[in-house]
Structure formats: C-alpha cells, structure tokens
Amino acid sequence: MTRPLLGCIADDFTGATDLANNLVRNGMRTVQTIGVPQDDAAPVQADAIVVALKSRTIAPTDAVAQSLEALRWLQAQGVQQIYFKYCSTFDSTAEGNIGPVTDALLDALDSRFTIACPAFPENQRTVFKGHLFVGDQLLSDSGMRNHPLTPMGDANLVRVMQQQTRRKVGLVAYDVVAQGPDVIRARFAALQAEGVQIAVLDAISNADLQHIGPALTGMPLVTAGSGIAIGLPQNWQITNAAADGLPSATGLRAIVSGSCSVATNGQVLRFQLSGRPSFAIDPLALARGDDVVAQALAWAAPLLQDGPVLVYATAEPEAVKAVQAQLGVAAAGELVEHALAAIARSLVDAGVRQLVVAGGETSGAVVQALGITQMVIGPQIEPGVPWTSARSGENTLHLALKSGNFGSPDFFTQAFAQLHE
Numbered sequence: 001m002t003r004p005l006l007g008c009i010a011d012d013f014t015g016a017t018d019l020a021n022n023l024v025r026n027g028m029r030t031v032q033t034i035g036v037p038q039d040d041a042a043p044v045q046a047d048a049i050v051v052a053l054k055s056r057t058i059a060p061t062d063a064v065a066q067s068l069e070a071l072r073w074l075q076a077q078g079v080q081q082i083y084f085k086y087c088s089t090f091d092s093t094a095e096g097n098i099g100p101v102t103d104a105l106l107d108a109l110d111s112r113f114t115i116a117c118p119a120f121p122e123n124q125r126t127v128f129k130g131h132l133f134v135g136d137q138l139l140s141d142s143g144m145r146n147h148p149l150t151p152m153g154d155a156n157l158v159r160v161m162q163q164q165t166r167r168k169v170g171l172v173a174y175d176v177v178a179q180g181p182d183v184i185r186a187r188f189a190a191l192q193a194e195g196v197q198i199a200v201l202d203a204i205s206n207a208d209l210q211h212i213g214p215a216l217t218g219m220p221l222v223t224a225g226s227g228i229a230i231g232l233p234q235n236w237q238i239t240n241a242a243a244d245g246l247p248s249a250t251g252l253r254a255i256v257s258g259s260c261s262v263a264t265n266g267q268v269l270r271f272q273l274s275g276r277p278s279f280a281i282d283p284l285a286l287a288r289g290d291d292v293v294a295q296a297l298a299w300a301a302p303l304l305q306d307g308p309v310l311v312y313a314t315a316e317p318e319a320v321k322a323v324q325a326q327l328g329v330a331a332a333g334e335l336v337e338h339a340l341a342a343i344a345r346s347l348v349d350a351g352v353r354q355l356v357v358a359g360g361e362t363s364g365a366v367v368q369a370l371g372i373t374q375m376v377i378g379p380q381i382e383p384g385v386p387w388t389s390a391r392s393g394e395n396t397l398h399l400a401l402k403s404g405n406f407g408s409p410d411f412f413t414q415a416f417a418q419l420h421e
Ligand SMILES: Nc1ncnc2c1ncn2[C@@H]1O[C@H](COP(=O)(O)OP(=O)(O)O)[C@@H](O)[C@H]1O
Pocket: 148, 149, 258, 259, 260, 261, 264, 283, 313, 314, 315, 319, 320, 323, 324, 332, 333, 334, 335, 336, 337, 358, 359, 360, 361, 362, 363, 402, 403, 404, 405
C-alpha cells in the first residue's frame, strides 16, 4: 500500500491541475480530488494528493475554514508535508486569502516558519529581490493589473504578503538561493532568529527550484505556486514513471472560456481567426434574464459534429469594467460563471466528451456543475496544463482546465490535436 507523502491544498481548480501536473512530471503518483472527500472515501493510494478548493476569492473566513477542513482530511491520510498552492501571479483580493490561509495552516500545524514563492520559470513567472515578474514585466505592469476579481497592483511580494498576515515576512534573496540548500537553510535560521515566520524566496530558473527543494525537507508547511513542486519529489527519492495514461478520447469537442486574461483573449481571437465557430455570452443579457444558456446550446448543436466550438464570455478590460460598473464585481463574476457552467453541462448532455475550460474560477464552476469528484492527471499539453480524465455521472470526460494566463495563442486547437482517439 502506498502512503501519501505530500498533501496539497489548491485555492482554485486550474491551479490544482497545474500543481498535480508538475508533481506527476517529476515522478510523484498524484490523485486530485474536487473539494474535501467524504470521510468514508477509500484511502488514497498515491505519493501526493491535491485537494482542489475554490477559495481564492471567497471571504477569508470561508477560505480558512475550507482549507482547515482539507488539512484535517490530508492529515488523516497520513501525509508528511502540507503544500498550500496559490497562483503564480499571487492572485489575492484586498483581504487575502493567501495570508489568512497561511496563518491558519501554520497555527493548525503548530509550526513557526514557512516560505512563500509563486515562481514558475517555465511559465515566465520569476521572483527577484522579492519582486514578481510575469515575462519581462513586473506583476503590477502586466495584464494582472486588470484582472476582473484579483487585480494585482504591487509586485513587491514581501509587502503584499505583509499586508495579509500578522506574522513577520522576510526575504531569501537570489544570491542566497543560488548557493544551494545549505546556504538557504542557514538563511532560514537567521531569518527565524530575527522573528521572521514567512520567507519570500527568489527563484528565476528551474535550477533554483532544485536548490530550494532540499532546503524544504521536513518543513511542515510549504506555500507556493506550482513551481516549487518541481524540486520536492527528490526529497523522498521518488523516481516513478511520469504521467498516467488516459483512456482513449471519445465524443464531441468544445471549449468554454470565462477567463479575461491577456493570454485567453489572444487564444479566443486566434481560434476565431482560424475560422472556427464561436458564441459570445453577453453578461448584460444574462442579467436581463435572457435564456442565454438555451441560445448557446441551440447555436452549438448543429456545429458540434464538426467541432471544436467555443462558447466564451472572455472580454477585454474596458468591456469587463463596464459590465462590473453595472452589475458589481462579484455579481458579474458569479452570473457569468453559473451561465458557463450550465452551458458546459448542456454540452456534455449533447455528447461533448473532450472539453477545454479556460479560467480558474470558471473551471471551478464547471467542474462542480459536472459533479466531478476526482481527476486523473494525464500528459501535459503545455506547461501548467495537462489533459485529465474524470467521471461525470455515467460519462468519462477528457478535461483540460487552462489557467487564464497560460498557454500559447494556438492552445485551443493544439490541445485537441494532442488527444488520442
Ligand atoms: N465579460 C465579462 N464581464 C465580467 N466578468 C466576466 C466576464 N467574463 C468573465 N467574467 C468573470 O471573470 C472571472 C474570470 O476569472 P477566472 O475564470 O478565474 O479567469 P482567470 O483564470 O483568467 O483568472 C470569472 O468570475 C468570470 O465569470
């Protein structure tokens, strides 16, 4: 029997598959659950478990409660280390939730020290001198400054984290990280002597992640994006073969997109320019009570045989702001998420079995609407996005949950080309 070693709590669903993908590619057999499994669920046979929550933008008290529930379940599975996964762009609301959840997990684990590091160099997320870069831009100059739910206006992670936690935040800068695990550990000790309990780590390459991994051996809680996972499996000398094979793909193909991130806007445009069919959801029509879900399905039905088809609410920042000004930020988000989730369910009812969902919150809504409880991680499509398979009622689906800012411009067509029928 395989005892799980690493227990992960992901604050959104695309983030969970991103993390599971990095663990699988680095040799850990990984199971991803949707939400916290029931107490009577069978014990998990895997090296790592990722519990996917939809806790990034909810009230901090709810995010803390859900994360602690996940922690208790993971502890009951016997895991040796907890990994709190957040976004590589450190997506937070004004209230959190990265800081409050980190505080609560440290308290519950009776631990006095952890790290914070969203670096994911393969996806151009690097941290230098405590500042987060997205490609060549500071976080605060990137498209993330216009995110519909978690606009990020400060790239200084020590400052951002310090605003969210009652613990003292410090920095392990690049000159230390580059010298390897022993020097990193010595810096952890020096910071702790100064009263620091959360250390932001610089990292600009996979080599840095491999230096950081061993320095985290035995640390009860790690908080990070998915990149740090690349350096962890070596701590348990794990060398399993990579990704699970997925069953052959069947059925019709569709894309549902609720991400308004820069990369997704580009992918929607590229899909349209390639001559493929797409249907735009108008949030104001939803708010008026129009039956947009039925309209989208009526549009898609005759086109699905020659799919993939795209149903999207994706829009540029000015359009999103105009909608939010009329409906409110949270209400607009929820309205669109519910509509896209209902459309995804109708598409599956109509025979779609290969589904790409763009957007973290959107993926959360879709996966919950499809009644999925567990996902098998398959081969990587592009960094941070694997194909997965999951049971939805009687059906087996192939699902790709694409983080808003991940993927090349051709992602929507490339993804299907990689599935074997
Ligand atoms: N046209 C729109 N106007 C307002 N809000 C929108 C629109 N399209 C999508 N949204 C909302 O924006 C949010 C996007 O978040 P998410 O799905 O996590 O994408 P990302 O992965 O890019 O962060 C969702 O809550 C979604 O419902």
